[in-house]
Amino acid sequence: MIRAKRPALAVSLLALAALAGPAMAETTVDFTVAEYSSKTGPFFEEVAAAFEAENPDIKINIEVVPWDTLLQRLTTDIAGGTAPDISIIGTRWLLDFAEQGIAEPVDDYLTPEFKDTFIDTFMAPSVIDGKIMGLPVAASARAMIVNQDLFEKAGATPPENWDQLYEAAQKISALPDTYAFGLQGKEIETDAYFYYALWTFGGDILTADGMSGLDSPEAIEAATFYKKMLDEGLTQPSPTNYSREDVFNLFKQGTLGMIFTFPMLIPQLQAEAPDMNYKVLPFPEKAAKATYGVTDTLMLFADSDVKDEAWKFIEFAYGDEWRSKFDHGEGFLPVTKNVAAEEYYTTDKDIAGFAAGLPYAKFAPTIANWEEIADTTVRALQQIYLGQATPEAALTEAAGTINQIRGK
Amino acid sequence: MTSFSGLRPLAMILPGLFLAMFIIGYPVVDLAYTSLQEVSRFGKLQGYAGFANFAEVFADPLFWSSLTRTAIWTVCVVGGTMLISLPIAIILNDDFYGRGLARVIIMLPWAISLTMTAVVWRWTLNGRSGLLNATLMDIGVLAEPIEWLAEAQLAFTVEILVGILVSIPFTTTIFLGGLSSLPQESYEASMVDGATRWDQFVHITLPLMKPFINIAIVLNVIYVFNSLPIIWVMTEGGPANGTDILVTYLYKLAFRFGQLGKAAAISLIMFGVLLVFTILYVTLVTRGDRQPQEVADE
Amino acid sequence: MQSKLVKSLVYWLLLSPLMVVILFPFAVMFVTAVRPRDELFVFPPTWWFSEFRWENFAEMWVKTNFGQALFNSVYVSVLSTLLALVLSIPAAYALSRYRFPGKGAYRTFLLMTQMMSPIVLVLGLFRLMVALGMVNNLNSLVLTYAAFNMAFTIWMLQSYFNTIPRDLEEAAWIDGATHFASLRRIFLPLAVPAMAVTGIFSFINAWNEFVLALTMIRSSEDFTLPVQIYSQVAGRYQVEWHHVMAGTVLATVPVAIVFSWLQKYLIRGMALGAVK
Numbered sequence: 016m017i018r019a020k021r022p023a024l025a026v027s028l029l030a031l032a033a034l035a036g037p038a039m040a041e042t043t044v045d046f047t048v049a050e051y052s053s054k055t056g057p058f059f060e061e062v063a064a065a066f067e068a069e070n071p072d073i074k075i076n077i078e079v080v081p082w083d084t085l086l087q088r089l090t091t092d093i094a095g096g097t098a099p100d101i102s103i104i105g106t107r108w109l110l111d112f113a114e115q116g117i118a119e120p121v122d123d124y125l126t127p128e129f130k131d132t133f134i135d136t137f138m139a140p141s142v143i144d145g146k147i148m149g150l151p152v153a154a155s156a157r158a159m160i161v162n163q164d165l166f167e168k169a170g171a172t173p174p175e176n177w178d179q180l181y182e183a184a185q186k187i188s189a190l191p192d193t194y195a196f197g198l199q200g201k202e203i204e205t206d207a208y209f210y211y212a213l214w215t216f217g218g219d220i221l222t223a224d225g226m227s228g229l230d231s232p233e234a235i236e237a238a239t240f241y242k243k244m245l246d247e248g249l250t251q252p253s254p255t256n257y258s259r260e261d262v263f264n265l266f267k268q269g270t271l272g273m274i275f276t277f278p279m280l281i282p283q284l285q286a287e288a289p290d291m292n293y294k295v296l297p298f299p300e301k302a303a304k305a306t307y308g309v310t311d312t313l314m315l316f317a318d319s320d321v322k323d324e325a326w327k328f329i330e331f332a333y334g335d336e337w338r339s340k341f342d343h344g345e346g347f348l349p350v351t352k353n354v355a356a357e358e359y360y361t362t363d364k365d366i367a368g369f370a371a372g373l374p375y376a377k378f379a380p381t382i383a384n385w386e387e388i389a390d391t392t393v394r395a396l397q398q399i400y401l402g403q404a405t406p407e408a409a410l411t412e413a414a415g416t417i418n419q420i421r422g423k
Numbered sequence: 424m425t426s427f428s429g430l431r432p433l434a435m436i437l438p439g440l441f442l443a444m445f446i447i448g449y450p451v452v453d454l455a456y457t458s459l460q461e462v463s464r465f466g467k468l469q470g471y472a473g474f475a476n477f478a479e480v481f482a483d484p485l486f487w488s489s490l491t492r493t494a495i496w497t498v499c500v501v502g503g504t505m506l507i508s509l510p511i512a513i514i515l516n517d518d519f520y521g522r523g524l525a526r527v528i529i530m531l532p533w534a535i536s537l538t539m540t541a542v543v544w545r546w547t548l549n550g551r552s553g554l555l556n557a558t559l560m561d562i563g564v565l566a567e568p569i570e571w572l573a574e575a576q577l578a579f580t581v582e583i584l585v586g587i588l589v590s591i592p593f594t595t596t597i598f599l600g601g602l603s604s605l606p607q608e609s610y611e612a613s614m615v616d617g618a619t620r621w622d623q624f625v626h627i628t629l630p631l632m633k634p635f636i637n638i639a640i641v642l643n644v645i646y647v648f649n650s651l652p653i654i655w656v657m658t659e660g661g662p663a664n665g666t667d668i669l670v671t672y673l674y675k676l677a678f679r680f681g682q683l684g685k686a687a688a689i690s691l692i693m694f695g696v697l698l699v700f701t702i703l704y705v706t707l708v709t710r711g712d713r714q715p716q717e718v719a720d721e
Numbered sequence: 722m723q724s725k726l727v728k729s730l731v732y733w734l735l736l737s738p739l740m741v742v743i744l745f746p747f748a749v750m751f752v753t754a755v756r757p758r759d760e761l762f763v764f765p766p767t768w769w770f771s772e773f774r775w776e777n778f779a780e781m782w783v784k785t786n787f788g789q790a791l792f793n794s795v796y797v798s799v800l801s802t803l804l805a806l807v808l809s810i811p812a813a814y815a816l817s818r819y820r821f822p823g824k825g826a827y828r829t830f831l832l833m834t835q836m837m838s839p840i841v842l843v844l845g846l847f848r849l850m851v852a853l854g855m856v857n858n859l860n861s862l863v864l865t866y867a868a869f870n871m872a873f874t875i876w877m878l879q880s881y882f883n884t885i886p887r888d889l890e891e892a893a894w895i896d897g898a899t900h901f902a903s904l905r906r907i908f909l910p911l912a913v914p915a916m917a918v919t920g921i922f923s924f925i926n927a928w929n930e931f932v933l934a935l936t937m938i939r940s941s942e943d944f945t946l947p948v949q950i951y952s953q954v955a956g957r958y959q960v961e962w963h964h965v966m967a968g969t970v971l972a973t974v975p976v977a978i979v980f981s982w983l984q985k986y987l988i989r990g991m992a993l994g995a996v997k
Contacts, residue, residue: 081952084939087678091847091856091939094466111464111681192764200573201661253570255662256550260960264762265551287759383464387680397663401574432819435811436827439871442808446868447834450845457848466848507739514736520729527981528740531747534977536929538947539969542954543746546753546962549766554749557766568765588742599988649838652931656951670840677844678936686844693841701836705829 043074044325045099047089049311050081051153054344059332066331073324093117100319101329103152106140106312110381113148119317120146124326132333137310137350140378149312150329151350153341155277156372157211157307159299160284163292165193165272173296177215177240180273180299184249187272196244197262197274200254200400206392207307208259211275212237214377217302221380226423229392230407230414233302238399238406245400254400267291277309278346278369295368306372309379310350348373384420391416451694458687466683476688485664485672486689492579493648493668500586501643504594505636507587512598513628533592541656544585548572548657575665578658582666585653590646594639601635602628641704645697669693750973753966754778761962774963778971781964787971789942790949794972797859797934797945798927801866805874805923806916808867813878814908818887835872839865839933847936857939865937866927873926874919881915918986921979928976946972 048059056079063075078099080088086108092098104112112118125147130138137151161173169187174180184195199208210220218233228234244250251257251265266274267288275298284293298306319325331337335353342349348370349355360366379385395413398404404412461472480486515526532540547555550570559565572578609627618626629636651670654660660667660675667675669689677686753761754777756770781787815821816828839846846865847856855861885908893903931947938944944952950972953965 080939081941088857088939090465090681091851094851097854115463115465115467117465202659253550253573256570256573261549268762268764270764384680387682390675390680393661394663397661397665401662403663432815432821433823435815435819439808439812439875440827440830442864442868443830443834443871446846446849446865447837447842449849450842451837452845453848454842454845457844466851511736511739514732517728517732519725519732521733525733525736525740526984528743529736530981530984530987531743531977534925534980535969535973536931536947538929538931538951539972540746542950542965543750543969545954546966547746547749551764552762552766554752554766554768555745557768558745560765561768591739596984596988603988645836645838649840651840652947656954673840674843674932683844690841690844697836697838697841701833704836705832 047102214305227414227417308376508594804867817882
């Protein structure tokens with residue numbers, strides 16, 4: 016009898032364990048979230064809570080990381096074997112992750128209906144070697160903002176192409192204490208400020224055969240144009256001492272006629288320069304229409320043990336109401352068709368101004384060593400702005416370095 | 424007491440020795456190992472690479488320009504610091520009204536973290552809204568604002584000056600310590616001989632201060648050689664890498680571009696340079712230290 | 722007396738250019754910290770501003786999570802200083818009072834570690850902390866700061882200990898005190914000032930350290946003050962300079978006060994210890 020009792024006990028324990036199963040066998044999905052603003056963390060916590068209410072067996076563990084340390088953080092976590100299951104990443108890093116086998120292709124998870132909710136333009140940058148390596152999670156596009164008061168005062172019309180921009184710039188810079196065009200020359204996104212011109216002049220970061228496009232005639236022409244504006248006093252002096260933030264500050268002071276910027280500047284402008292009469296316009300054209308589309312990607316880690324659960328959460332988080340709340344809260348452009356169809360995105364003149372460029376948006380190419388390539392580009396631009404090298408010499412050298420970095 | 428040789432003193436130094444070996448020794452070994460490996464973007468070692476990382480470093484023009492600039496940076500900052508600190512220390516060592524206050528003011532930069540000093544200067548030097556331009560324009564030195572950090576040469580000069588400024592307190596403290604330990608008798612004797620103050624300085628102060636000056640030079644060389652915050656905060660090595668020194672270049676390579684193998688190689692090269700200084704330092708210290716040590720051991 | 726007055730005037734005149742340069746950033750800090758936000762970017766730049774906005778400090782405190790960073794800095798500086806002292810005191814005592822095999826080698830080792838700078842080893846240290854799972858953990862800073870400060874603290878303490886006459890301890894022995902009791906009753910009280918000065922050096926080094934903190938600490942709630950303030954400046958969409966400067970003032974003033982109060986001890990410390 017004593018013997019018989021033991022298995023019985025074991026069985027009942029097992030049964031107990033089975034009963035308690037859902038609670039004990041709870042799966043945890045670790046989700047690293049990039050902090051766009053102070054709203055980001057609370058938003059994703061809310062999504063997670065709603066998801067957990069529907070799926071009590073899955074726990075979503077949100078970790079919010081500031082942008083400037085995100086890549087470092089993921090790098091360490093991967094090296095240390097403590098990588099999360101899903102993470103928001105900058106799309107420009109995606110190739111590095113894909114090449115090292117860290118990102119999981121999501122084609123098998125992605126149902127045709129789910130895939131159809133995305134705007135194709137934003138899906139494209141996540142496709143590497145024909146495989147979808149992640150989902151677009153946030154998007155913004157760039158545009159030109161002009162100070163209409165200054166244009167009126169100078170009797171100029173906001174430009175549609177670069178020739179008009181040059182003419183308007185001459186008129187505006189004739190005003191006292193005013194510069195026509197803000198030119199960024201140091202630190203983060205100095206290269207982007209040049210790509211705007213590069214693209215609209217008809218060039219590209221990489222040519223069709225994968226070589227650097229910096230030494231193309233279009234690139235040299237674009238850089239020469241910037242340099243000419245600088246030399247003729249149409250930009251603020253010494254751009255190499257102006258970071259993105261410094262240029263925007265000049266604009267807020269009402270000292271600049273035109274700048275190239277992102278949608279996140281709008282709320283700042285409204286708060287700090289409430290009287291300014293500004294307008295959002297597409298980038299000036301020459302050979303092409305272009306804007307810089309920036310997307311961030313939601314990536315699934317190949318080493319994750321809970322991919323199915325993670326995917327379930329991803330599908331949940333892409334529900335229309337959540338996407339809408341996220342895009343509105345952060346000031347992003349929608350990546351899904353249903354949100355893009357909302358009235359707000361077609362009627363608000365500021366947002367519409369930024370969204371207008373989406374059909375022809377260009378993206379930073381998904382290539383390895385992007386940060387180093389960007390740094391090389393910035394170096395060349397600074398040499399040009401400082402007059403240490405001609406646009407042709409600086410860009411040709413940079414293109415050579417970039418091709419070398421890319422192993423071409 | 425010295426007869427208590429053996430285990431007791433060893434037990435006393437061991438815990439500290441262990442921590443130092445672990446925290447300082449291990450990274451050295453790890454760096455040496457890493458520098459001979461091919462390293463992935465995510466820090467995974469991917470096999471022996473021989474001296475490929477070193478070859479890559481030596482083939483990199485940015486390494487050589489950073490190296491040259493490191494030499495300029497170190498020599499200028501340390502040299503400038505020495506030239507300014509010695510007279511200051513001599514003044515501060517003398518008795519005058521308000522000496523306490525003067526000492527406090529001269530020591531102030533030491534109390535602020537280098538990072539914060541650099542942040543404040545970055546703002547002070549802002550071309551259009553910075554208060555340095557405001558002041559210089561108010562007193563009529565400048566007609567137009569200067570963009571202090573826009574060009575590498577000017578930016579680097581400014582950074583060197585800030586470097587000197589923050590090195591003065593530590594150096595002055597060493598010198599003051601030295602001056603206060605000089606024997607007064609020599610001065611009194613020379614006064615009797617009718618020596619001028621300059622004679623005193625050249626024939627008494629300088630020779631007696633020599634060990635302190637040596638140490639101040641070597642310590643400063645090491646601190647300045649390794650100093651990241653000033654340049655990092657003010658210009659990040661830019662524009663066009665024109666203010667990059669080895670540490671800023673190393674930091675970019677390692678933590679921005681993910682070139683860990685190459686960064687490890689540069690670390691080792693810097694380690695080698697420092698080692699040369701160390702040997703210099705040890706020689707200086709054992710020479711300067713011998714006499715008082717003998718006395719103390721008596 | 723007359724001549725002292727003249728001398729003082731001359732000295733102050735000689736020192737004044739440097740003092741202006743030293744005090745200039747402090748003035749900038751203060752004037753920026755109390756400015757209304759919309760008077761930061763004015764052209765032409767000016768020292769003048771319309772009102773003292775002390776609220777900037779309160780706003781900054783909340784917005785930049787200053788209290789947390791302050792706590793982190795205090796935590797790291799205090800613990801690393803204590804750790805360095807606890808390990809250095811016996812080592813310095815051994816160096817000062819005993820002869821033992823390997824003493825010379827140990828001295829050389831200490832000198833070598835004094836030469837090592839965190840920045841050169843930052844990559845290796847980083848990998849070490851990854852291996853220990855201590856990245857993004859304030860204790861990683863406690864350990865590294867203590868390790869890097871130890872060479873300095875041992876050398877300084879040892880030089881101080883050399884100045885404490887050993888006869889006192891020996892006399893206590895003869896009176897029948899145990900070794901430990903003589904240490905505790907005679908030696909340690911005499912060594913307290915030395916420990917205090919050494920501790921301050923170590924504390925200030927930790928308080929001001931930037932590179933390691935920037936590398937090891939990732940989440941903003943664990944930032945120390947220098948990193949927190951740097952993060953308000955670097956790569957932001959918008960830099961709130963008045964908040965940055967308010968933070969700098971708050972981070973600086975307490976240390977500056979303590980420092981100026983202690984500076985004569987530091988100079989004495991240099992005369993005795995640091996130099997050797």
